[in-house]
Amino acid sequence: xxxxxxxxxxxxxxxxxxxxxxxxxxxxxxxxxxxxxxxxxxxxxxxxxxxxxxxxxxxxxxxxxxxxxxxxxxxxxxxxxxxxxxxxxxxxxxxxxxxxxxxxxxxxxxxxxxxxxxxxxxxxxxxxxxxxxxxxxxxxxxxxxxxxxxxxxxxxxxxxxxxxxxxxxxxxxxxxxxxxxxxxxxxxxxxxxxxxxxxxxxxxxxxxxxxxxxxxxxxxxxxxxxxxxxxxxxxxxxxxxxxxxxxxxxxxxxxxxxxxxxxxxxxxxxxxxxxxxxxxxxxxxxxxxxxxxxxxxxxxxxxxxxxxxxxxxxxxx
Amino acid sequence: xxxxxxxxxxxxxxxxxxxxxxxxxxxxxxxxxxxxxxxxxxxxxxxxxxxxxxxxxxxxxxxxxxxxxxxxxxxxxxxxxxxxxxxxxxxxxxxxxxxxxxxxxxxxxxxxxxxxxxxxxxxxxxxxxxxxxxxxxxxxxxxxxxxxxxxxxxxxxxxxxxxxxxxxxxxxxxxxxxxxxxxxxxxxxxxxxxxxxxxxxxxxxxxxxxxxxxxxxxxxxxxxxxxxxxxxxxxxxxxxxxxxxxxxxxxxxxxxxxxxxxxxxxxxxxxxxxxxxxxxxxxxxxxxxxxxxxxxxxxxxxxxxxxxxxxxxxxxxxxxxxxxxxxxxxxxxxxxxxxxxxxxxxxxxxxxxxxxxxxxxxxxxxxxxxxxxxxxxxxxxxxxxxxxxxxxxxxxxxxxxxxxxxxxxxxxxxxxxxxxxxxxxxxxxxxxxxxxxxxxxxxxxxxxxxxxxxxxxxxxxxxxxxxxxxxxxxxxxxxxxxxxxxxxxxxxxxxxxxx
Numbered sequence: 116x117x118x119x120x121x122x123x124x125x126x127x128x129x130x131x132x133x134x135x136x137x138x139x140x141x142x143x144x145x146x147x148x149x150x151x152x153x154x155x156x157x158x159x160x161x162x163x164x165x166x167x168x169x170x171x172x173x174x175x176x177x178x179x180x181x182x183x184x185x186x187x188x189x190x191x192x193x194x195x196x197x198x199x200x201x202x203x204x205x206x207x208x209x210x211x212x213x214x215x216x217x218x219x220x221x222x223x224x225x226x227x228x229x230x231x232x233x234x235x236x237x238x239x240x241x242x243x244x245x246x247x248x249x250x251x252x253x254x255x256x257x258x259x260x261x262x263x264x265x266x267x268x269x270x271x272x273x274x275x276x277x278x279x280x281x282x283x284x285x286x287x288x289x290x291x292x293x294x295x296x297x298x299x300x301x302x303x304x305x306x307x308x309x310x311x312x313x314x315x316x317x318x319x320x321x322x323x324x325x326x327x328x329x330x331x332x333x334x335x336x337x338x339x340x341x342x343x344x345x346x347x348x349x350x351x352x353x354x355x356x357x358x359x360x361x362x363x364x365x366x367x368x369x370x371x372x373x374x375x376x377x378x379x380x381x382x383x384x385x386x387x388x389x390x391x392x393x394x395x396x397x398x399x400x401x402x403x404x405x406x407x408x409x410x411x412x413x414x415x416x417x418x419x420x421x422x423x424x425x426x427x428x429x430x431x432x
Numbered sequence: 433x434x435x436x437x438x439x440x441x442x443x444x445x446x447x448x449x450x451x452x453x454x455x456x457x458x459x460x461x462x463x464x465x466x467x468x469x470x471x472x473x474x475x476x477x478x479x480x481x482x483x484x485x486x487x488x489x490x491x492x493x494x495x496x497x498x499x500x501x502x503x504x505x506x507x508x509x510x511x512x513x514x515x516x517x518x519x520x521x522x523x524x525x526x527x528x529x530x531x532x533x534x535x536x537x538x539x540x541x542x543x544x545x546x547x548x549x550x551x552x553x554x555x556x557x558x559x560x561x562x563x564x565x566x567x568x569x570x571x572x573x574x575x576x577x578x579x580x581x582x583x584x585x586x587x588x589x590x591x592x593x594x595x596x597x598x599x600x601x602x603x604x605x606x607x608x609x610x611x612x613x614x615x616x617x618x619x620x621x622x623x624x625x626x627x628x629x630x631x632x633x634x635x636x637x638x639x640x641x642x643x644x645x646x647x648x649x650x651x652x653x654x655x656x657x658x659x660x661x662x663x664x665x666x667x668x669x670x671x672x673x674x675x676x677x678x679x680x681x682x683x684x685x686x687x688x689x690x691x692x693x694x695x696x697x698x699x700x701x702x703x704x705x706x707x708x709x710x711x712x713x714x715x716x717x718x719x720x721x722x723x724x725x726x727x728x729x730x731x732x733x734x735x736x737x738x739x740x741x742x743x744x745x746x747x748x749x750x751x752x753x754x755x756x757x758x759x760x761x762x763x764x765x766x767x768x769x770x771x772x773x774x775x776x777x778x779x780x781x782x783x784x785x786x787x788x789x790x791x792x793x794x795x796x797x798x799x800x801x802x803x804x805x806x807x808x809x810x811x812x813x814x815x816x817x818x819x820x821x822x823x824x825x826x827x828x829x830x831x832x833x834x835x836x837x838x839x840x841x842x843x844x845x846x847x848x849x850x851x852x853x854x855x856x857x858x859x860x861x862x863x864x865x866x867x868x869x870x871x872x873x874x875x876x877x878x879x880x881x882x883x884x885x886x887x888x889x890x891x892x893x894x895x896x897x898x899x900x901x902x903x904x905x906x907x908x909x910x911x912x913x914x915x916x917x918x919x920x921x922x923x924x925x926x927x928x929x930x931x
Contacts, residue, residue, distance in 0.1 A: 297798040298791030301784055308779040315736065315774055316788040316842065317760040375779050 129369055129384040136388060140395035147391075147398060154277055158345075160390035161279035162187075162338040164383070166361045167368075168290035169220075169334030171382050172327045173234075174365050175294075176307040177374025180328065181238040182223055183335040183361055185246040186216050187354030190339030192249040195258035195349030198265070205265050213336045219245060220332015224325035238328075242358075250351045259348035269344030279341045286334065291379040303327065307374030335361075363410060364389050367417040373425055389413075437496075438463050438626050439484070439515065439595045444493035446479055446650075453479045454490070457652045459645050461595055466617060466627045468641035468658070470634075472670055472922070473722050473887035476650040477630050481597050485510045485517045498594075516588030517597040520604070522580055526573030531555035533572050534587050558586045562616055578609030585616060589625070596620065597628040602636055603723060614640055632721050634663050634926050646670060664919075667926075671889060671918040679894035680866065682873040685713035686897060691745075692881040693733070693850055698742035701728040703905045705742070710850070715872065715882040717896030719889070720925050725905040726885045727769055730852045733883075734766040735759035746850070760789050765848035767839050769855040769885075771832065775839045778828035782820050783809035785827055785838050789846040812841030816871065833864030840871055844878075851875055852883045857891060869895060889918050903927045 141148045166183050173180045194212035197203035203211065219241060226237035271278040294300035302323050305313040314320050338357075343349055368385025370377030392413070396406050439461040446454040454476045461467050471477050482488035483495060486505035495502045497513040510516070524533050531552045532539070539546045540554065555568035564582045572580055581601060588596055602610045617627055617640060631637055637644060638658060646653040646669040653669050690712040697705045703725045710716050718726045731737035733744060735753030744751050746762055753759040756766070768774035777785055786809045787794065794804045809823040816837040820830055827838055836856060843851055853872065857865045872895060875882055886892045892899055893916045901909045901924040909924040911917070 296800060296802075298795045298800050299798060301780075301788070301791055301800070305777050305780060305784075305788060308777050309773070311774050312777050313788075315734075315756050315766060315768060316777070317757045317846075318788070319755065319757055 126369075126378075126381075129367065129381050129388070133384045133388050133391075136391055136395075140391055140398075144395065144398045147395060150275070152394070152398075154275065154280070156387075156390045156394045157280045157283075158277040159394065160364075160386050161277070161283040162342050162357075163360050163364050163389060164283040164386045165286045165341065166335045166338040166357070167364045167382055167386055168286045168379070169327075169331030170358075170361045170365045171290060171368070171370055171377060171379060172293075172303055173331045174362070174370045174372060175303050175374060175377050176324060176327055177372075178227060178234040178324070178327070179238065179362070180220075180223065180331045180335075181235065181358050182219060182242040182245065183331065184354035184357035184359075185242045185244075185249065186219050186332055186335040187339035187342060187357050188249040188351065189219065189245045190216050190336045191343045191349040191353040192253045192258065192351060194340060194343055195261070196252060198262065199258055199260050205262055209340055212340065213333060216336020216339065217329050217333040220329040220335070221325065223332065224328030227328060228321040228324035246355070253349065253351045255351055257348045257350050261344075261347065265344055266347060267344070269341050269346075279345065282337070282341060286337070287379055287383055290382075294379060299323070299326070304375060307371075307376070309375070359414075360389060360410070363414045363417065366421065367413065369421075371421055371425070372418055373421075385417075436462055438498060439628075440494075440496040441480065441483065442494040442496060444480065444483055444490045444495075446476075446483070446488060447491045452650055454483075454650045456493075457647065457650070458493075459652065459655070461626045461628060462642075463594075463626055464621055464624045465642045466621055466629055466640055468637040468644045469628055469630045469647065470632070470637060470644060470666065470670060471647035472889065474649075475647040475670075477647055478599060479650075480647070481517060481599060481628065481630065484515050484595075484597060511591055514592055514594035515597070516591065516593035516595070517599070518581065518584050518588065518601060519599050522584055524572050524580060524583065526571065528572060529569050530559075530566050530572055530575065530583050531568035533583055534558060534568075534590055536587070554590075555586075558590050562586055562589065562619060564616070576609070577604045578606065578612065581605070581609075581613070582616065585620075589620070593625065595626045595628065597630075599630045600632070600723075601629070602631055602633060610636070632926055634666055637666075638663070648672075663923075667919050667922045671922050680870045680873055682876065685876045685879075687712040692747060693883070694743075694745040695733075696743040696745065698729075698732065698739055698744060700740040700742075701725075701732050701737040703729050703732070703902070706902075706907050707742075708900055708907070708910070710881055710883060712881050713876050713879060714897050715876055715884055715895055717892040717899040718883060718885045718902065719892050719899050719921050720902040720908075722887060723904075724902040724925065726902055727854055728905075729902070730766060730854055730883070730885060733759070734764055734852060736766070760846055760848070763847065763849035764852070765843035765846065765850065766852045767836070767843070767854060767856055769858065771835055771839070771859070776827045776835050779826055781824045781826055782813070782818065782830070782838055783823040786812055786823075786841045786845050789842060808845050809841075812844055815844075816841050817867075831864065832860045833867055836860065836864075836868055837871065840875075848880070850881045850883065852885070854885045855887060856884070857886070857888070865891075889921060892921075893918070901925055 146152060170180055170183060190212045193215055194208050197208040197211060198205065223238050223241055226232045227234045267278060269279055273281060302318050305318055306320050306323050310320055339354065342353060364385040365382055366372060367388055368382030370382060437460040441459050444454050444457045457480060469477050479488055483490045484505060486507050486509065489504045495505055497515065525536065534555045535551050540550045541547060552568040559566050564586060566579055572583060601613060605613060620627060629641060641658045644656045644658055644661060648670060688711060691709050692712045693710040695706050695708055697707055699705055706729060720726050728737065732739050735755050735758050751762055753762060772778060783805060787805050791800060794801050813823055818837045819834050827835055857868050860868060872882055884895055897913055899911045899916065900907060901921055903925055908927050911920065
């Protein structure tokens with residue numbers, strides 16, 4: 116029973132970290148705990164949160180998706196290009212861009228599942244390819260001048276709640292639903308835990324991998340649409356380095372980098388921690404370079420904790 | 433202590449939790465002799481030789497090398513004292529040349545750079561000493577298995593090995609390569625090197641060895657002078673135990689008229705022209721030594737490996753499963769040998785493990801019907817008496833026997849008709865074994881059909897209605913229940929097929 120309590124606490128540890136950090140920033144800066152600042156934080160992290168759902172799936176099966184950032188860039192540029200230069204309607208432009216995002220994810224899935232490439236190399240290669248492609252398409256200059264209604268996605272409010280926060284909430288709910296209620300979710304955990312045993316249990320492992328990378332592309336694409344609407348202009352460098360923050364959120368949220376273990380509820384905590392950390396540091400006038408140092412250390416701590424636990428559980432067997 | 437012996441193992445005992453792997457085993461190796469070490473699967477041969485390299489630390493006993501006593505070895509200590517072991521898995525780097533492999537970890541240096549030329553010269557000499565024709569510059573990965581083995585031997589001799597221990601060295605070799613290996617062994621012997629030769633091929637042992645040590649069930653049985661012994665005596669010593677274990681009774685469940693599985697000249701995955709019929713309600717035992725191709729055959733039937741020719745007929749229809757998923761949908765199940773790696777999903781709950789193959793069936797628009805999921809898990813928990821505090825318990829927290837029950841529950845839930853058991857009781861303690869036997873009986877009583885792979889001869893004879901023996905990928909014989917005989921099976925299993 117005692118070990119049960121311990122594992123319960125371990126399971127919720129990330130929320131404790133969140134609360135401690137929250138209180139620390141609240142004490143350090145009185146502007147931190149205001150309704151407007153808290154909604155600002157939520158809105159800032161919404162893009163990470165949306166993409167984190169797909170990344171959670173990927174890391175759950177022991178993979179990685181380094182292409183998330185360039186998928187966001189592609190979505191920004193393509194969606195803007197379609198609306199401004201090709202006179203696409205808002206809805207059809209968004210849907211086309213999302214389809215493209217899922218297609219890029221599917222390419223990753225194909226390389227990883229069918230060709231058996233290591234995920235880190237496959238997604239690294241597509242990252243470079245699509246970053247370059249987005250630059251070529253935009254000619255290196257920002258694209259802007261969208262329909263006013265398009266702003267609603269990234270800048271609108273429903274009551275006091277920013278629209279991106281609502282989208283993020285829906286994505287988290289969908290992610291949790293997939294993981295807990297559908298058979299796909301069970302397969303994700305199974306494949307991440309033991310690929311060979313999963314195959315022998317009748318799971319089509321390759322297909323599941325393909326699906327997961329496609330989903331990761333789709334969620335990243337959605338984050339890209341939100342970003343485009345918020346910034347109101349498509350930058351050819353929009354998503355650069357984005358995957359780093361997303362991966363940090365997910366790993367911080369306790370999803371095991373070796374696969375097989377993780378929960379959306381804790382990933383939410385991971386996303387919020389990165390949010391308040393960034394916001395808190397900005398309020399305290401910490402330079403962006405110092406922020407990079409801090410975030411890198413946070414990633415090492417998160418993965419280090421996971422790795423140490425892994426080594427322990429292996430040596431017990 | 434005797435000066436004549438270069439290596440002595442004295443009263444070696446190795447206890448693993450719940451299992452005694454070696455019980456007071458002693459053996460001596462004379463200078464310049466070839467000593468054969470034989471025994472059935474699981475007799476303790478590999479464990480015994482691993483104590484010489486430090487891979488296994490004996491619970492008690494002594495290892496004496498040239499008069500020096502050790503409680504246990506380490507790889508360094510073994511090398512310093514002239515003991516080298518050549519395992520079935522070679523210890524080489526495929527991307528380096530033969531010469532570089534020979535000097536692995538110990539290269540000839542000129543200043544801070546390695547001296548390739550000098551190493552190649554030295555390697556040439558080392559190979560010549562053994563009459564081996566290998567270009568030292570060839571990458572080891574480009575050499576055939578036989579030549580790779582020779583590089584291993586040359587490396588051992590280069591490091592001044594006085595005792596060379598070889599674990600089933602002939603198993604991966606072609607017959608021509610085996611001849612070369614024998615020549616090298618003879619040559620080494622004439623140079624005063626002692627060889628401990630492990631093999632299940634009795635013919636080779638009679639050709640090559642001077643003395644034979646027989647192990648059975650982790651115990652030393654006898655040492656024989658090869659010249660004064662013969663095959664029948666060896667087989668008798670290897671299997672000559674009394675049948676002690678009892679097996680649960682089973683009523684005759686065989687339906688003579690209904691053939692569930694028929695293999696017609698099936699080849700693939702290392703097997704050749706395997707044909708047999710399996711009738712409904714029957715337990716067909718698949719016997720043979722490790723590496724005979726039994727697991728590989730199971731993989732072909734289960735769609736986990738490719739069939740190159742022949743027909744598999746299941747319930748009257750020819751099938752050609754390309755993946756385990758297809759085989760499962762047809763009604764074929766596999767309970768794999770390596771339970772922890774292939775069988776159960778250890779980090780996943782009992783409930784989820786049981787439902788894994790049927791999730792699609794119990795889901796509506798991808799959403800799992802959790803009521804059915806829980807009912808199914810509880811049903812098999814009760815029916816198979818799975819001991820777990822809750823169906824939400826992770827499988828890794830269950831005992832080996834209960835993990836096995838979870839895997840069976842999974843296949844019962846999937847409504848499988850043919851269940852292939854691959855070494856179902858390996859690593860399970862004696863009490864739980866009996867329960868597994870009862871479960872196998874229960875399967876056939878429920879109208880299932882069983883293909884049972886087991887390396888334990890007693891278990892195979894105790895549980896099967898019929899036994900088919902494989903050796904090196906060929907079907908060697910078939911025995912009916914009334915003609916079961918340990919020696920007959922052993923004789924078939926040790927057969928060397930063709931060349």
